[in-house]
Amino acid sequence: MPDIPVLETDRLVLRGFRPDDLDAMTAMWTMPEVVRYIGGVPLSREQSWIRLLRHIGMWSVMNFGFWAVTDKASGQLIGEAGFHEMRREMTPSIEDTLEAGWGLLPGFHGRGYASEALDAMLPWAEANHGGLPVTCIIDPANTASIRLAERHGFREFARSIYQGSDIVVLRKA
Numbered sequence: 001m002p003d004i005p006v007l008e009t010d011r012l013v014l015r016g017f018r019p020d021d022l023d024a025m026t027a028m029w030t031m032p033e034v035v036r037y038i039g040g041v042p043l044s045r046e047q048s049w050i051r052l053l054r055h056i057g058m059w060s061v062m063n064f065g066f067w068a069v070t071d072k073a074s075g076q077l078i079g080e081a082g083f084h085e086m087r088r089e090m091t092p093s094i095e096d097t098l099e100a101g102w103g104l105l106p107g108f109h110g111r112g113y114a115s116e117a118l119d120a121m122l123p124w125a126e127a128n129h130g131g132l133p134v135t136c137i138i139d140p141a142n143t144a145s146i147r148l149a150e151r152h153g154f155r156e157f158a159r160s161i162y163q164g165s166d167i168v169v170l171r172k173a
Helices: 019-029 045-062 113-129 143-151
Strands: 012-015 066-071 077-084 098-104 134-138 154-162 165-172
Touching: 012 077, 012 113, 019 045, 019 077, 045 066, 045 077, 066 098, 066 113, 077 113, 098 113, 098 143, 113 143, 134 143, 134 154, 143 154, 143 165
Parallel strands: 098 134
Antiparallel strands: 012 066, 066 077, 077 098, 134 165, 154 165
């Protein structure tokens, strides 16, 4: 497996995904509250496995990727956050950027955990990939994620459609 950095905050440990994360990841991605703004369709165990493998493999190919976000006190997997390069077929293109993303279990929404993860991962990106722009795409109805992105320096630069859904395209200033 690739050498994935571990990032720690007051309440979180961001670590590489492991095969034994599959059950927790599957449980998370079957929740309607988790997928509501990310495709809208719960993932099967097989689809979660493919997602987990993509997260691990991205580190090997791109030297960045997504971390498993875990609660420091309990070790529980509570979400995922990081960067990927998806070669999305959309206009404007965000290829050759660090596309940021995050998702947490519903019980951890609105409590500052996603902000804490961004506080760890954005400085890591600047230190390790400072030449690449950082972008993200968010469903326009997901006002909480848009506000979170804006608090962390992202600014809207386009509206587009991706896979039949409206999206807001943001770039870190």
